[in-house]
Amino acid sequence: MNSYDLIIVGAATSGLYLARKMAKRGYSVKVIEKLPREKAGTKMDIFHVTRSDFIKFDIPCVHEGDPAWAFEFTENHFSSPSNKYHVNTSAETVGLHMKEYVALMAKLAEEAGAEIVYEASFEEFTFSGGAISGIRYSTPGGITEDKCRVAVDCSGIASAARRALPNGYGVENFRIEDEDLLFVILRYAKFDSEQMNTFWLNTKSWYAPFSQDNTEKIIGTGASGSYEKAERDAAKLDSVSSHGEFELIKTEKGVTPYRRPPYSLVADNFIAAGDAACLTKPDCGEGVTSSMVMLDIAADVLHSALRQGRTDKETLWEINCRYNRAQGADFALVRAFLTKLVSCVTDDELEYCFRNRIIFNEKFLNNGDVTPKDAIQTAVKVISGLSRRGVSLKTMGAVISGARLAFELRTHYMNFPKSPEAFPVWAQIAERLWKKVGKVK
Ligand SMILES: Cc1cc2nc3c(=O)[nH]c(=O)nc-3n(C[C@H](O)[C@H](O)[C@H](O)COP(=O)(O)OP(=O)(O)OC[C@H]3O[C@@H](n4cnc5c(N)ncnc54)[C@H](O)[C@@H]3O)c2cc1C
Numbered sequence: 001m002n003s004y005d006l007i008i009v010g011a012a013t014s015g016l017y018l019a020r021k022m023a024k025r026g027y028s029v030k031v032i033e034k035l036p037r038e039k040a041g042t043k044m045d046i047f048h049v050t051r052s053d054f055i056k057f058d059i060p061c062v063h064e065g066d067p068a069w070a071f072e073f074t075e076n077h078f079s080s081p082s083n084k085y086h087v088n089t090s091a092e093t094v095g096l097h098m099k100e101y102v103a104l105m106a107k108l109a110e111e112a113g114a115e116i117v118y119e120a121s122f123e124e125f126t127f128s129g130g131a132i133s134g135i136r137y138s139t140p141g142g143i144t145e146d147k148c149r150v151a152v153d154c155s156g157i158a159s160a161a162r163r164a165l166p167n168g169y170g171v172e173n174f175r176i177e178d179e180d181l182l183f184v185i186l187r188y189a190k191f192d193s194e195q196m197n198t199f200w201l202n203t204k205s206w207y208a209p210f211s212q213d214n215t216e217k218i219i220g221t222g223a224s225g226s227y228e229k230a231e232r233d234a235a236k237l238d239s240v241s242s243h244g245e246f247e248l249i250k251t252e253k254g255v256t257p258y259r260r261p262p263y264s265l266v267a268d269n270f271i272a273a274g275d276a277a278c279l280t281k282p283d284c285g286e287g288v289t290s291s292m293v294m295l296d297i298a299a300d301v302l303h304s305a306l307r308q309g310r311t312d313k314e315t316l317w318e319i320n321c322r323y324n325r326a327q328g329a330d331f332a333l334v335r336a337f338l339t340k341l342v343s344c345v346t347d348d349e350l351e352y353c354f355r356n357r358i359i360f361n362e363k364f365l366n367n368g369d370v371t372p373k374d375a376i377q378t379a380v381k382v383i384s385g386l387s388r389r390g391v392s393l394k395t396m397g398a399v400i401s402g403a404r405l406a407f408e409l410r411t412h413y414m415n416f417p418k419s420p421e422a423f424p425v426w427a428q429i430a431e432r433l434w435k436k437v438g439k440v441k
Helices: 013-024 051-056 098-112 227-240 288-308 313-344 347-355 372-387 393-414 420-437
Strands: 003-009 029-033 046-050 069-079 086-097 115-118 121-128 131-139 142-153 181-190 198-200 205-209 216-224 247-257 270-272
Touching: 003 013, 003 131, 013 029, 013 098, 013 288, 046 051, 046 098, 046 288, 051 086, 051 288, 069 205, 086 098, 098 115, 121 142, 142 288, 181 227, 205 227, 216 227, 288 313, 313 393, 313 420, 393 420
Parallel strands: 003 029, 003 142, 029 115, 069 198, 142 270
Antiparallel strands: 046 086, 069 086, 121 131, 131 142, 181 216, 181 247, 198 205, 205 216
């Protein structure tokens, strides 16, 4: 039996990011990964990171010619349901091969001093005095037990360690159900069309490149609850989009969490992170860098907690407070609002908004400075839409109440309790608000 400052479950983008950070600071870090080394990072081929995030998170920036590099692009478009009206946005974005990137992150974590054990699957926690003191994991050679001061769950949707927590330990041990997942179908296709990176809100579909060749594009579609629903939306997109007949190179399927994170991400000697904590972006389900926002905070708090020799819930609590202020409150707002919006707005109403550039215009979608004058103009357009029956009163009512609920949640998360004592009441109120939000239909 060995002893570590940190044991991390899962050697993919979240686990390896934290492992490298903490090993660089001189802590003993072990990462266990259930897959063999050559299979790690193979759950999908392509993912995207914006150029600015490489700098923000100090992760190795890849360039053309590197094994992990796939392509780059800047322009994006939001499209109306009929594909007639478009709004342009821009962000310098790099497409990366997941397998190669995970291999690079593993190499860097090991160079920093972390130990990674592959084909090692988390089985259970060990406890001392009621608090986590280590883990047991299985390998082809049998069961191994190690001690740790803190265990971190970065095992993705499986949430292997979080789900093994005893009830009432401090972090919810829920399973991420199908209704909490976005089911994504990626069709890697070859077709001639001028139309590049485009997003259709009504079918949660998009075009994205998968190489620098303009004729090679991913036609992606995501739907909550099932692949059947995603297939239906993909067929709906096919009927309006510009791709027409295309050569299908391959199809990939995958799931990404679409639900609120556990109310607390920390308990005695335990942290939940990444997809295991549902830290994905609420507008698109991407989770590689949104997880890093939380892991940066976790690394800082862990550094001081480990130095103090105290890694109980009270000491790790700061992770909750800082995370919610940095990102969690905004994600709660967007998740609540979008859940309400997609459940009530019809395709015709969306089309009307695009045609009249209500909300769907460059200023709103590029996060530009929206002045009070812009807001008033938008309100006037919405009201005239109501009178012309472009938007129904029922939808308008649902959007307004959704926005109110979303802001209420944001304020509630910004006021996350500074210590665990006030947490049960805070969680009760949060639960009531999320019940009103419901699930994506
Ligand atoms: C189709 C699709 C496209 C996406 N595109 C993007 C994108 O462009 N950009 C973006 O930021 N995000 C994207 N995402 C989301 C992104 O992939 C995830 O948010 C991110 O990979 C989560 O990383 P993670 O390290 O938390 O979890 P994972 O990547 O799921 O890694 C978890 C690791 O834990 C291991 N593990 C599981 N159980 C155990 C166990 N019992 N013991 C030991 N190890 C275990 C797994 O084998 C795995 O290696 C996409 C998701 C999908 C499905």
